[in-house]
Amino acid sequence: MKREIYLETTPLNEAIEQWLRRLESQGFLKTFPGEKVMVPESLGRITAEPVAARLSSPSYHSSAMDGYAVNYQETFGASETSPKKLKLGEQAVYVDTGDPMPDGFNAVIMIEEVNLIKGSSGLASGESPRRQGVKGQEEIKYIEIVEPATPWQNVRVIGEDIVATEIILPENHRIMPVDIGAMLAGGYVDINVRRKPKVVIIPTGTEIVDPGTNLKKGDIIEYNSRVLGSLVSEWGGEAVRFRIVPDNLDELKDAILEAHNAGDMVIINAGASSGSEDFTSKAINETGEIIFHGVSIKPGKPVMAGIVRDKPVLGIPGYPVSAFITFNLFAKPVIYRWQGIEMDPPEILQAVLSRQAASILGQEEFLRVKIGKVEDKFIATPVSRGAGVLMSLVRADGFVRIPAMSEGIGAGSAVNVELLRTKNEIENTIVCIGSHDNALDLLANSLKKKYPRLSLSSAHVGSMGGLMALKKREAHIAGTHLLDEETGEYNVSSIKRLLPDRKIVLVNLVYREQGLLVPKGNPKNVKGFEDLTREDVVFINRQTGAGTRLLTDKHLREFRIKPEDVKGYEREEYTHMGVASAVLTGIADTGLAILASANALGLDFVPVAKERYDLAIPIEFYDTDMIKALLSIIREDNEFRNMVVDLGGYDISDMGKVMYDSGV
């Protein structure tokens, strides 16, 4: 028998509309009043009133050039054939750029366009006064001009830039660097900007602890409040983190009321789902009123919104991805409205989905994707969909929304991606799909260090998956370690078979040691594959298509062991680190992976084989700037090469060497 646990599950658009309409109708969405800040401190703030110039700029007629101020009426008739002399000090006065115009003068002749006449003799001098020094200057009595001046030529008249009373900036305008200059020039020292919305975030939960605490089993480091607080800062508000409140109804109610007094909006995180210790909805209900509880989105379903006295309160779910998404959906529009500004619409990129993504009917899903530009197409690949996997957000380039009325999106479909990064960053990302190796993480880091413009994005789908991605033109390079058991050669026969029409360059990254990982001290005394049939040994496998899975199967065949006799054969991990983690945490007793992963987590290692790990690169990418940069790291960056050696179990003697080239 199934039970409805949430109070309701409102469709997303309805929930947002209901929320904003309700706040608006009660007068809680009005723009905030202004507060004075000094103009130089106002960058990025929002004007709370129109800024009308108090002064004109320039505030006096001034010379726009280095030259001589004259009265244009006295220059009539000057020409090349009949130059006109003007007496210095009376008819012409030297002015630098910016100098006020002397009274009675109304034009400036550029210094380059006059001849200086010494004494009364009328001798022409080719030098400007500054090159002659003071002594020479004293001798000059006249300037000679060969063209008449026009009225007010080369003069910056009062108000040329800003006329007093002119509106420099409208209300609700975000202040940019040049605006600061214009306000100062217009006579402002301080300026009225919108007060920053203050958001108080209450972390709740008996199990959560502050970062830096020595963790006991069951402790969870509290970090959501810092993610949400950073979002508040980016949106122009100010976040206040409340102390951690344990799961206790009365304490939570007290906290809500205290937070209510301290800010403009209260966020409770979490306790928004329906666990037996969730007091958030009760606490909101008993201090104010719930507007909705439960929205049909994934992740983020348990979100709730309410009003306590005169302020909005949100119950934000505890899973980090749910928290991020629901906070964006329900807090951001309120914070923007208070400031009198509109949210920028998300940047949308058209992409092709590389893998199908099934979705639950009736829930709008926010699918996180990584994007790569391969040839002319943007390829979006879904990353982990777990609401608890924050790294899926750290690594994601954007979201694809799967509508509530859809059961999913097929591979190859065109999708609109709401970007979390700029298109430029995405276009400068090398997409590496295939087998996982720890050296790839170091490579990504060294690439970014030396070429900050570039990124390396790795997806771990196994060697076969990598070659298939090249075939489908979804990746620039593929990491692969596929042994041809007949020839003993790596990768070449697979490339010939899977990519017969493509020209591929195979560049060695490393030789590496594969072996059985076991806990420190090898408590179950695993000596090799022959022990995998033991009743007390649980194995952890890699996914189909992984080179390491093929290596496992090869060894099982050699030992004539049937997969069904290996306990745990059916449980799959996608990376070496996943296998290592499973062994470390007791999910399994052993699994096949590279030495580097054992070293990373302090496990013991039973060597099984040394294998070659190459990067397969289609010739059309091989000479691009991006791949050239990557290869220069592999071939020449000693810091990178040494770091790989330090991981352990690697032989870099062929690192960067072309092992095979199907194109020549």
Place this chain on the structure above:
Amino acid sequence: MKREIYLETTPLNEAIEQWLRRLESQGFLKTFPGEKVMVPESLGRITAEPVAARLSSPSYHSSAMDGYAVNYQETFGASETSPKKLKLGEQAVYVDTGDPMPDGFNAVIMIEEVNLIKGSSGLASGESPRRQGVKGQEEIKYIEIVEPATPWQNVRVIGEDIVATEIILPENHRIMPVDIGAMLAGGYVDINVRRKPKVVIIPTGTEIVDPGTNLKKGDIIEYNSRVLGSLVSEWGGEAVRFRIVPDNLDELKDAILEAHNAGDMVIINAGASSGSEDFTSKAINETGEIIFHGVSIKPGKPVMAGIVRDKPVLGIPGYPVSAFITFNLFAKPVIYRWQGIEMDPPEILQAVLSRQAASILGQEEFLRVKIGKVEDKFIATPVSRGAGVLMSLVRADGFVRIPAMSEGIGAGSAVNVELLRTKNEIENTIVCIGSHDNALDLLANSLKKKYPRLSLSSAHVGSMGGLMALKKREAHIAGTHLLDEETGEYNVSSIKRLLPDRKIVLVNLVYREQGLLVPKGNPKNVKGFEDLTREDVVFINRQTGAGTRLLTDKHLREFRIKPEDVKGYEREEYTHMGVASAVLTGIADTGLAILASANALGLDFVPVAKERYDLAIPIEFYDTDMIKALLSIIREDNEFRNMVVDLGGYDISDMGKVMYDSGV
């Protein structure tokens, strides 16, 4: 005779390359070392080293659901027809989401999928434990399940999110909100980020004064340092404003050396041009070395760069537009390199130039443009090209670069605009071209206040110019006050003549008073047009095509005055405020303009005529959301309507009324 004033004028790309190469070769472009900051304070900072997880997250196996922890091996065989009972406390333990898995348990069954059995009687209970309260819970002895559990189902295993040793963020990565969560989850409390580059900006000039000073003639408010400092902040650095240094070589040299000790880069502003009091190049030369002085760009030509001891020094020109452009070109790349990050390329928009822009051969010009999207085309209109007109930057939407080898760009040419605003802002801008009226400024402000998404951009080219802009499809609306002398009707006959094929709706904005502006007290006793022929009266005119110009000419004809008998008839201003400013500052004694402009600057006013000022709106825009929003302000916003009345000289009795509709 012309003289070369600059030391040299290097082409722009050459100057940038020379500058960066020289700094690089001397080791002055290396990324900065790291400094520790607390993780929650690290938003927007740049990682100075790779961040590898110290802890796994989660750090223990935990339940991913509210439900019952079980051992999956004890659930084998459960089905709808043959449910299985598990004893609470022994075979099944209640867990909330996030609770650690009890030892020996390896799967969680969701609470929605179990039946609770009271006592030993086996009676099914339809209620969840939390709804039964403590008393009910005590009675439950078993759970009943109808499906076997799979290993580790609904369990978040250790490291599901982050595996210890995994690289969370690479070096040279700008920290985003979610990254802060991942670092905290990965065991970090503080983090190594790049030290912020510190830029010391020295304002120089005997004539410049701090904002807030009571201005004397010749004083200039110093604001460039605040604009440049704000840019430094936006680029991730820290700006220090040095005290104002007068034009004195020794003081400037001392200032450079003091600034050199206080920061990573020294900016001298200005004194970079060639005026007789410019000491900047000399001061750099005597404390260090000049790399280049003079670059063939406009504006910004006098920029200079040098090295003093081990640090870059820039001499940035004094005109605000020159300062902004050269600082972007020469300081920004250095500040980015120091932080280990790449500059984002400017966003480029393809547009059509509405007016021709001639340019000087041999200088790369940075033409500021306003952009509007009319129908499907982006129209770029050049704004003031004066290097001293900061408002041209405040109002600009972007730059068009006119190459050094070009003499200009013709009207109708396709141009690439480097955007200063987002494309979205531009798409939400109503383009109003035509006659100027002060009420338009208020309208722009009220529109932004009520609809923060929208902007109104006005270009003032006169009534005829506005109708021509509609004809060329370069504007959404045009402000117009063209009197048909035969019929006495406004605007309709001009629209019929100029736009015979277009359907135009004519909406009244105001009736307004035009008159002769004179200084306070009317010192020359101007009584009307008859006084314009007086020897001691200088007139200021409006440009050809302006409705006010036509009004002037009509009155001159009526008084039988020839234009050549009016002193100043040939000097043109483009706006009412321009005329008012000319009268206020003594450039002219009188000019024809609206009463509002006289009131704004405290001038006296000799009434001449009352006229109708309408907005002409093509029917295809009339029903768009943007124009509907604008009309709602005009028709319904009493705050706006009252503000217009307060300007003086306006009759709003027909404001918003449709005066003519050629489409019906």
